[in-house]
Amino acid sequence: MHSDPIFVFMASKGLSDKLRKKVKGKICFKVIRGSEHKLWLIDIDSKKVIPDTSKDADTIFNIQDDDMVCFSKGQTNLRTLFMRKKLVIEGDFANAIRFTSDLLPKMPLL
16 A cells, blocks of 8 residues: 555654644544555554554544545645545544644655
């Protein structure tokens, strides 16, 4: 997946204080590319990014791989993707709208 480096980088860099203050619980990204998908769980409380699980996620984002890359670069936002039906949100919707691209660590190059 093209978006894997975003989550790998986040896991190595750690979660920002800004993210931990703004978003609560566990956020899962189900990143879809064609018929394949990959799960990434961002556990705010334990400050971890865990691949291949959505266990106990409070909010799940179903998003296309390329849209995730654009979101991480700040070229779009989750609200726009949701309104264009390119994003499906399951679970805690209030928590979902607090998650913005500025909460992601800045990638050197993608």
